[in-house]
Protein backbone atom coordinates (compact mmCIF):
# COMPACT_ATOMS: atom_id res chain seq x y z
CA UNK A 490 0.00 0.00 0.00
CA UNK A 491 1.39 3.38 -0.93
CA UNK A 492 1.18 6.22 1.52
CA UNK A 493 1.51 9.94 1.03
CA UNK A 494 4.28 10.30 3.53
CA UNK A 495 6.25 13.20 2.09
CA UNK A 496 4.97 16.64 1.44
CA UNK A 497 6.87 19.18 -0.65
CA UNK A 498 5.96 22.88 -0.56
CA UNK A 499 7.55 24.84 -3.36
CA UNK A 500 7.19 28.07 -5.30
CA UNK A 501 6.48 30.36 -2.35
CA UNK A 502 8.48 32.85 -0.33
CA UNK A 503 9.71 31.04 2.77
CA UNK A 504 10.08 32.98 6.05
CA UNK A 505 11.88 30.61 8.41
CA UNK A 506 11.56 32.78 11.55
CA UNK A 507 13.66 31.34 14.40
CA UNK A 508 16.69 33.08 15.95
CA UNK A 509 17.80 34.27 12.52
CA UNK A 510 14.84 34.79 10.22
CA UNK A 511 15.73 33.92 6.64
CA UNK A 512 13.66 34.87 3.63
CA UNK A 513 14.16 32.20 1.00
CA UNK A 514 12.95 32.33 -2.58
CA UNK A 515 13.29 29.43 -5.03
CA UNK A 516 13.48 26.94 -2.17
CA UNK A 517 11.25 24.05 -1.15
CA UNK A 518 10.28 22.63 2.21
CA UNK A 519 10.31 18.86 2.53
CA UNK A 520 8.10 17.39 5.24
CA UNK A 521 7.93 13.90 6.63
CA UNK A 522 4.18 13.62 7.18
CA UNK A 523 4.46 10.35 9.06
CA UNK A 524 6.64 11.83 11.77
CA UNK A 525 5.16 15.33 11.44
CA UNK A 526 8.64 16.79 11.12
CA UNK A 527 10.36 19.14 8.66
CA UNK A 528 13.07 17.17 6.89
CA UNK A 529 14.78 20.11 5.31
CA UNK A 530 14.74 23.11 3.02
CA UNK A 531 16.38 22.65 -0.37
CA UNK A 532 17.09 25.00 -3.29
CA UNK A 533 14.53 24.57 -6.05
CA UNK A 534 17.03 23.04 -8.51
CA UNK A 535 17.60 20.24 -6.01
CA UNK A 536 13.91 19.42 -5.49
CA UNK A 537 13.70 16.71 -8.14
CA UNK A 538 16.85 15.14 -6.76
CA UNK A 539 15.53 15.32 -3.20
CA UNK A 540 12.19 13.81 -4.22
CA UNK A 541 13.95 11.05 -6.17
CA UNK A 542 16.06 10.27 -3.11
CA UNK A 543 12.93 9.92 -1.00
CA UNK A 544 11.39 7.52 -3.50
CA UNK A 545 14.64 5.54 -3.80
CA UNK A 546 15.05 4.97 -0.08
CA UNK A 547 11.44 4.12 0.63
CA UNK A 548 9.75 2.41 -2.28
CA UNK A 549 6.38 2.92 -0.61
CA UNK A 550 6.84 6.68 -0.42
CA UNK A 551 4.41 8.90 -2.21
CA UNK A 552 5.09 12.57 -2.56
CA UNK A 553 2.46 15.27 -2.47
CA UNK A 554 3.51 18.63 -3.85
CA UNK A 555 1.90 21.95 -2.91
CA UNK A 556 2.51 24.88 -5.21
CA UNK A 557 2.86 27.96 -3.01
CA UNK A 558 3.23 30.58 -5.76
CA UNK A 559 1.82 33.92 -4.57
CA UNK A 560 2.13 32.86 -0.96
CA UNK A 561 4.36 33.29 2.06
CA UNK A 562 5.25 30.00 3.74
CA UNK A 563 5.91 30.39 7.46
CA UNK A 564 5.52 28.62 10.80
CA UNK A 565 2.00 28.46 12.27
CA UNK A 566 1.30 30.97 15.05
CA UNK A 567 1.32 30.11 18.73
CA UNK A 568 -1.31 31.47 21.13
CA UNK A 569 0.20 31.23 24.59
CA UNK A 570 -2.87 32.05 26.72
CA UNK A 571 -6.40 31.04 25.73
CA UNK A 572 -9.75 29.91 27.15
CA UNK A 573 -11.53 27.66 24.67
CA UNK A 574 -14.69 27.52 26.78
CA UNK A 575 -15.43 31.19 26.24
CA UNK A 576 -16.54 30.45 22.64
CA UNK A 577 -20.08 30.04 23.98
CA UNK A 578 -20.08 33.62 25.29
CA UNK A 579 -20.15 35.02 21.73
CA UNK A 580 -23.41 36.94 21.40
CA UNK A 581 -24.55 36.27 24.98
CA UNK A 582 -26.49 39.33 26.12
CA UNK A 583 -27.77 38.12 29.49
CA UNK A 584 -24.78 39.10 31.61
CA UNK A 585 -25.37 42.11 33.84
CA UNK A 586 -23.22 45.11 32.94
CA UNK A 587 -20.07 45.48 35.02
CA UNK A 588 -18.22 48.46 36.43
CA UNK A 589 -14.90 46.76 37.07
CA UNK A 590 -12.91 43.58 36.46
CA UNK A 591 -14.24 41.76 39.56
CA UNK A 592 -17.77 42.36 38.34
CA UNK A 593 -16.85 41.09 34.86
CA UNK A 594 -15.76 37.83 36.51
CA UNK A 595 -18.84 37.62 38.72
CA UNK A 596 -21.42 38.70 36.16
CA UNK A 597 -20.06 36.85 33.16
CA UNK A 598 -17.24 34.34 33.43
CA UNK A 599 -18.02 32.81 36.83
CA UNK A 600 -21.66 32.46 35.87
CA UNK A 601 -20.88 30.95 32.47
CA UNK A 602 -18.24 28.45 33.62
CA UNK A 603 -20.57 27.05 36.33
CA UNK A 604 -23.11 26.08 33.66
CA UNK A 605 -20.71 24.23 31.38
CA UNK A 606 -21.33 20.50 30.92
CA UNK A 607 -18.79 18.10 29.41
CA UNK A 608 -20.32 18.29 25.92
CA UNK A 609 -20.05 22.10 26.09
CA UNK A 610 -16.33 21.72 26.84
CA UNK A 611 -15.89 19.63 23.70
CA UNK A 612 -17.87 21.84 21.34
CA UNK A 613 -16.67 25.22 22.60
CA UNK A 614 -13.13 23.91 22.05
CA UNK A 615 -13.93 22.60 18.58
CA UNK A 616 -15.36 25.99 17.52
CA UNK A 617 -12.25 27.84 18.69
CA UNK A 618 -9.99 25.35 16.95
CA UNK A 619 -11.78 25.70 13.62
CA UNK A 620 -11.34 29.47 13.87
CA UNK A 621 -7.67 28.95 14.78
CA UNK A 622 -7.06 26.78 11.71
CA UNK A 623 -8.55 29.53 9.52
CA UNK A 624 -6.28 32.15 11.08
CA UNK A 625 -3.12 30.02 10.97
CA UNK A 626 -2.80 29.48 14.73
CA UNK A 627 -1.50 25.97 15.16
CA UNK A 628 -0.46 25.71 18.83
CA UNK A 629 -2.58 26.90 21.74
CA UNK A 630 -1.90 26.97 25.47
CA UNK A 631 -5.32 26.81 27.07
CA UNK A 632 -6.70 27.41 30.57
CA UNK A 633 -9.99 25.60 31.25
CA UNK A 634 -12.72 26.02 33.87
CA UNK A 635 -16.02 24.14 34.29
CA UNK A 636 -16.50 23.91 38.08
CA UNK A 637 -19.65 21.78 37.93
CA UNK A 638 -18.18 19.42 35.33
CA UNK A 639 -14.58 19.18 36.49
CA UNK A 640 -13.88 15.51 36.25
CA UNK A 641 -13.02 14.40 32.73
CA UNK A 642 -13.30 17.92 31.34
CA UNK A 643 -9.68 18.05 30.17
CA UNK A 644 -10.07 14.75 28.33
CA UNK A 645 -13.12 16.24 26.59
CA UNK A 646 -11.09 19.29 25.55
CA UNK A 647 -8.25 16.98 24.51
CA UNK A 648 -10.66 14.89 22.43
CA UNK A 649 -11.60 17.99 20.45
CA UNK A 650 -7.93 18.94 20.00
CA UNK A 651 -7.17 15.47 18.66
CA UNK A 652 -10.25 15.42 16.42
CA UNK A 653 -9.36 18.79 14.87
CA UNK A 654 -5.63 17.98 14.65
CA UNK A 655 -4.01 20.98 16.35
CA UNK A 656 -1.41 21.17 19.09
CA UNK A 657 -2.39 22.30 22.59
CA UNK A 658 -1.34 22.44 26.19
CA UNK A 659 -4.22 22.07 28.63
CA UNK A 660 -4.82 22.69 32.31
CA UNK A 661 -7.72 22.98 34.73
CA UNK A 662 -8.26 26.24 36.61
CA UNK A 663 -7.87 25.37 40.32
CA UNK A 664 -9.74 27.81 42.58
CA UNK A 665 -11.37 27.96 46.02
CA UNK A 666 -14.09 30.25 44.71
CA UNK A 667 -16.64 27.39 44.45
CA UNK A 668 -15.78 25.63 47.72
CA UNK A 669 -13.38 23.00 49.00
CA UNK A 670 -14.88 20.05 47.18
CA UNK A 671 -14.56 21.66 43.75
CA UNK A 672 -11.03 22.82 44.63
CA UNK A 673 -10.08 19.21 45.43
CA UNK A 674 -11.65 18.06 42.18
CA UNK A 675 -9.58 20.71 40.38
CA UNK A 676 -6.36 19.35 41.84
CA UNK A 677 -7.25 15.78 40.88
CA UNK A 678 -8.36 16.77 37.37
CA UNK A 679 -5.04 18.49 36.70
CA UNK A 680 -3.03 15.57 38.05
CA UNK A 681 -5.04 12.91 36.22
CA UNK A 682 -4.61 14.74 32.95
CA UNK A 683 -0.90 15.35 33.48
CA UNK A 684 -0.44 11.62 34.16
CA UNK A 685 -2.42 10.76 31.04
CA UNK A 686 -0.27 13.07 28.90
CA UNK A 687 2.97 11.64 30.32
CA UNK A 688 1.80 8.05 29.90
CA UNK A 689 0.59 8.57 26.34
CA UNK A 690 3.82 10.37 25.40
CA UNK A 691 2.04 12.46 22.79
CA UNK A 692 3.51 15.28 20.80
CA UNK A 693 0.23 17.08 20.12
CA UNK A 694 -1.00 17.43 23.70
CA UNK A 695 0.88 18.71 26.73
CA UNK A 696 -0.27 19.57 30.23
CA UNK A 697 0.35 22.23 32.83
CA UNK A 698 -1.15 22.50 36.31
CA UNK A 699 -3.76 25.25 36.13
CA UNK A 700 -4.48 27.73 38.88
CA UNK A 701 -6.97 30.56 38.61
CA UNK A 702 -5.19 33.42 40.43
CA UNK A 703 -3.62 34.24 43.75
CA UNK A 704 -6.76 36.01 45.02
CA UNK A 705 -8.99 32.92 44.68
CA UNK A 706 -6.58 30.27 45.97
CA UNK A 707 -6.19 29.79 49.71
CA UNK A 708 -2.81 29.04 51.27
CA UNK A 709 -3.53 25.41 52.03
CA UNK A 710 -4.95 24.71 48.57
CA UNK A 711 -1.93 26.24 46.87
CA UNK A 712 0.48 24.30 49.08
CA UNK A 713 -1.36 21.05 48.49
CA UNK A 714 -1.25 21.60 44.74
CA UNK A 715 2.46 22.41 44.72
CA UNK A 716 3.29 19.37 46.88
CA UNK A 717 1.27 17.04 44.65
CA UNK A 718 2.89 18.44 41.50
CA UNK A 719 6.34 18.08 43.00
CA UNK A 720 5.67 14.45 43.96
CA UNK A 721 4.33 13.72 40.48
CA UNK A 722 7.29 15.41 38.75
CA UNK A 723 9.84 13.32 40.64
CA UNK A 724 7.81 10.18 39.99
CA UNK A 725 7.37 10.86 36.30
CA UNK A 726 11.03 11.63 35.67
CA UNK A 727 11.63 7.97 36.59
CA UNK A 728 8.80 6.81 34.34
CA UNK A 729 9.60 8.78 31.23
CA UNK A 730 12.76 10.51 30.15
CA UNK A 731 10.81 12.82 27.90
CA UNK A 732 8.67 14.10 30.79
CA UNK A 733 9.61 17.71 31.48
CA UNK A 734 9.06 19.07 35.00
CA UNK A 735 5.44 20.13 35.32
CA UNK A 736 4.85 23.87 35.45
CA UNK A 737 1.85 25.95 36.46
CA UNK A 738 -0.39 28.22 34.40
CA UNK A 739 -1.90 31.04 36.48
CA UNK A 740 -3.40 34.51 36.03
CA UNK A 741 -1.06 36.94 37.74
CA UNK A 742 -1.77 40.54 38.76
CA UNK A 743 -4.20 40.93 35.89
CA UNK A 744 -6.20 43.51 37.83
CA UNK A 745 -5.14 45.59 40.81
CA UNK A 746 -7.68 43.60 42.86
CA UNK A 747 -5.37 40.52 42.70
CA UNK A 748 -2.61 42.57 44.36
CA UNK A 749 -4.93 44.23 46.90
CA UNK A 750 -6.54 40.99 48.08
CA UNK A 751 -3.22 39.11 48.16
CA UNK A 752 -1.50 41.89 50.15
CA UNK A 753 -4.42 42.02 52.60
CA UNK A 754 -4.55 38.26 53.15
CA UNK A 755 -0.88 37.28 52.95
CA UNK A 756 1.02 40.56 53.50
CA UNK A 757 2.81 39.85 50.23
CA UNK A 758 2.50 40.91 46.66
CA UNK A 759 1.27 38.35 44.11
CA UNK A 760 4.62 37.43 42.55
CA UNK A 761 6.29 37.31 45.97
CA UNK A 762 3.65 34.87 47.12
CA UNK A 763 4.00 32.68 44.02
CA UNK A 764 7.78 32.74 44.50
CA UNK A 765 7.54 31.75 48.13
CA UNK A 766 5.08 28.95 47.35
CA UNK A 767 7.43 27.69 44.63
CA UNK A 768 4.97 28.14 41.81
CA UNK A 769 7.45 30.05 39.61
CA UNK A 770 9.99 28.48 37.26
CA UNK A 771 10.82 28.10 33.58
CA UNK A 772 7.85 25.81 32.92
CA UNK A 773 5.38 28.13 34.66
CA UNK A 774 3.22 30.67 32.83
CA UNK A 775 1.98 33.86 34.52
CA UNK A 776 -0.72 35.40 32.36
CA UNK A 777 -1.10 39.21 32.22
CA UNK A 778 1.36 40.59 34.84
CA UNK A 779 -0.18 44.05 34.50
CA UNK A 780 0.37 45.34 38.04
CA UNK A 781 3.94 44.52 39.02
CA UNK A 782 6.67 46.37 40.86
CA UNK A 783 10.39 46.21 40.20
CA UNK A 784 10.99 43.41 42.71
CA UNK A 785 8.30 41.26 41.10
CA UNK A 786 9.83 41.72 37.66
CA UNK A 787 13.18 40.67 39.12
CA UNK A 788 11.68 37.52 40.63
CA UNK A 789 10.09 36.57 37.31
CA UNK A 790 13.41 37.11 35.51
CA UNK A 791 15.44 35.29 38.17
CA UNK A 792 13.18 32.22 38.03
CA UNK A 793 12.95 32.39 34.22
CA UNK A 794 9.15 32.31 34.56
CA UNK A 795 7.13 32.94 31.41
CA UNK A 796 4.81 35.96 31.29
CA UNK A 797 2.05 36.11 28.70
CA UNK A 798 0.81 39.50 27.56
CA UNK A 799 -2.84 39.72 26.44
CA UNK A 800 -3.31 43.32 25.26
CA UNK A 801 -6.81 43.09 23.78
CA UNK A 802 -8.19 41.44 26.90
CA UNK A 803 -6.49 44.03 29.13
CA UNK A 804 -8.05 46.83 27.08
CA UNK A 805 -11.45 45.13 27.01
CA UNK A 806 -11.48 44.63 30.78
CA UNK A 807 -9.93 48.05 31.38
CA UNK A 808 -7.41 46.58 33.84
CA UNK A 809 -4.33 48.50 32.70
CA UNK A 810 -1.36 48.19 30.37
CA UNK A 811 1.33 45.59 31.05
CA UNK A 812 4.81 47.06 30.87
CA UNK A 813 6.31 44.67 28.35
CA UNK A 814 9.24 47.01 27.76
CA UNK A 815 10.34 46.99 31.41
CA UNK A 816 9.79 43.24 31.68
CA UNK A 817 11.80 42.57 28.52
CA UNK A 818 14.59 44.89 29.73
CA UNK A 819 14.76 42.91 32.97
CA UNK A 820 15.12 39.70 30.96
CA UNK A 821 11.65 38.29 31.61
CA UNK A 822 10.55 35.92 28.84
CA UNK A 823 7.31 37.58 27.67
CA UNK A 824 5.06 35.91 25.11
CA UNK A 825 1.75 36.81 23.49
CA UNK A 826 -1.69 35.35 24.15
CA UNK A 827 -5.24 36.38 23.39
CA UNK A 828 -7.13 35.38 26.54
CA UNK A 829 -9.86 34.22 24.12
CA UNK A 830 -10.45 37.69 22.66
CA UNK A 831 -9.52 36.25 19.26
CA UNK A 832 -7.57 33.36 17.75
CA UNK A 833 -5.95 35.73 15.27
CA UNK A 834 -2.39 36.33 16.49
CA UNK A 835 -1.67 39.09 13.98
CA UNK A 836 -4.66 41.06 15.23
CA UNK A 837 -3.33 40.60 18.78
CA UNK A 838 0.16 41.66 17.68
CA UNK A 839 -1.13 44.87 16.12
CA UNK A 840 -3.03 45.66 19.32
CA UNK A 841 0.13 45.02 21.36
CA UNK A 842 2.01 47.64 19.37
CA UNK A 843 -0.72 50.29 19.34
CA UNK A 844 -1.45 50.11 23.07
CA UNK A 845 2.23 50.51 23.99
CA UNK A 846 2.53 53.53 21.72
CA UNK A 847 -0.59 55.16 23.06
CA UNK A 848 0.34 54.39 26.65
CA UNK A 849 3.90 55.72 26.27
CA UNK A 850 2.67 58.56 24.04
CA UNK A 851 5.54 57.71 21.73
CA UNK A 852 4.99 56.75 18.07
CA UNK A 853 8.25 54.90 17.76
CA UNK A 854 8.30 52.39 20.61
CA UNK A 855 7.56 48.69 21.02
CA UNK A 856 7.40 47.63 17.37
CA UNK A 857 10.23 45.12 17.45
CA UNK A 858 9.58 44.26 21.12
CA UNK A 859 5.90 43.45 20.54
CA UNK A 860 6.63 41.50 17.35
CA UNK A 861 9.30 39.54 19.21
CA UNK A 862 6.72 38.34 21.72
CA UNK A 863 4.89 36.57 18.93
CA UNK A 864 7.56 35.40 16.55
CA UNK A 865 10.55 34.84 18.82
CA UNK A 866 9.33 34.33 22.39
CA UNK A 867 6.20 32.28 21.73
CA UNK A 868 8.29 29.65 19.88
CA UNK A 869 10.89 29.74 22.69
CA UNK A 870 8.12 29.25 25.24
CA UNK A 871 6.40 26.45 23.32
CA UNK A 872 9.79 24.76 22.83
CA UNK A 873 10.06 24.44 26.62
CA UNK A 874 7.19 21.94 26.41
CA UNK A 875 7.35 20.51 22.89
CA UNK A 876 10.87 20.77 21.52
CA UNK A 877 11.71 22.67 18.34
CA UNK A 878 8.59 24.48 17.17
CA UNK A 879 7.65 27.77 15.56
CA UNK A 880 10.49 27.89 13.04
CA UNK A 881 11.11 26.31 9.67
CA UNK A 882 14.23 24.28 10.18
CA UNK A 883 15.12 20.60 9.76
CA UNK A 884 13.89 18.63 12.76
CA UNK A 885 11.21 21.13 13.83
CA UNK A 886 7.55 20.16 14.02
CA UNK A 887 5.88 20.62 10.64
CA UNK A 888 3.37 23.27 11.74
CA UNK A 889 3.23 25.46 8.68
CA UNK A 890 0.93 28.04 7.14
CA UNK A 891 0.67 29.51 3.67
CA UNK A 892 -0.63 33.08 3.47
CA UNK A 893 -1.75 34.78 0.28
CA UNK A 894 0.80 37.48 -0.38
CA UNK A 895 2.28 39.18 -3.39
CA UNK A 896 4.67 41.59 -1.66
CA UNK A 897 3.71 45.06 -2.92
CA UNK A 898 7.13 46.39 -1.91
CA UNK A 899 10.56 44.84 -1.41
CA UNK A 900 10.40 42.02 1.17
CA UNK A 901 13.59 40.86 2.87
CA UNK A 902 14.81 39.64 6.25
CA UNK A 903 15.44 43.22 7.45
CA UNK A 904 11.92 44.49 6.85
CA UNK A 905 9.93 41.28 7.37
CA UNK A 906 8.27 42.62 10.55
CA UNK A 907 6.90 45.58 8.60
CA UNK A 908 5.34 43.19 6.08
CA UNK A 909 4.02 41.01 8.90
CA UNK A 910 2.26 43.88 10.70
CA UNK A 911 1.10 45.98 7.74
CA UNK A 912 0.88 43.42 4.93
CA UNK A 913 0.43 39.83 6.01
CA UNK A 914 -1.89 40.86 8.86
CA UNK A 915 -4.31 42.09 6.18
CA UNK A 916 -3.96 38.96 4.10
CA UNK A 917 -5.65 35.55 4.22
CA UNK A 918 -4.42 32.19 5.41
CA UNK A 919 -4.73 29.73 2.53
CA UNK A 920 -3.27 26.53 3.98
CA UNK A 921 -2.71 25.28 7.52
CA UNK A 922 -0.59 22.24 8.30
CA UNK A 923 -0.05 20.81 11.78
CA UNK A 924 2.25 17.91 12.55
CA UNK A 925 2.66 17.42 8.79
CA UNK A 926 -1.09 17.01 8.31
CA UNK A 927 -3.04 19.38 6.08
CA UNK A 928 -6.00 20.80 8.05
CA UNK A 929 -6.94 23.46 5.51
CA UNK A 930 -5.98 23.83 1.87
CA UNK A 931 -7.13 26.45 -0.65
CA UNK A 932 -9.08 27.94 2.28
CA UNK A 933 -11.14 24.75 2.60
CA UNK A 934 -11.05 22.75 5.83
CA UNK A 935 -9.88 19.19 5.18
CA UNK A 936 -11.80 16.35 6.84
CA UNK A 937 -13.58 18.71 9.26
CA UNK A 938 -17.36 19.02 9.17
CA UNK A 939 -17.72 22.63 10.26
CA UNK A 940 -21.44 22.74 9.54
CA UNK A 941 -22.16 19.78 11.83
CA UNK A 942 -19.95 21.14 14.62
CA UNK A 943 -21.54 24.59 14.38
CA UNK A 944 -25.07 23.12 14.39
CA UNK A 945 -24.38 21.06 17.52
CA UNK A 946 -22.69 24.05 19.18
CA UNK A 947 -25.74 26.19 18.44
CA UNK A 948 -27.98 23.60 20.11
CA UNK A 949 -25.74 23.31 23.18
CA UNK A 950 -25.11 27.03 23.56
CA UNK A 951 -28.88 27.74 23.40
CA UNK A 952 -29.37 25.39 26.33
CA UNK A 953 -26.40 26.91 28.15
CA UNK A 954 -27.80 30.41 27.69
CA UNK A 955 -31.15 29.23 29.10
CA UNK A 956 -29.33 28.01 32.22
CA UNK A 957 -27.23 31.19 32.50
Ligand SMILES: [Zn+2]
Pocket residue numbers: 570571572632740776828
Ligand atom coordinates in the same frame (compact mmCIF):
# COMPACT_ATOMS: atom_id res chain seq x y z
ZN1 LIG B 1 -7.08 34.22 31.03
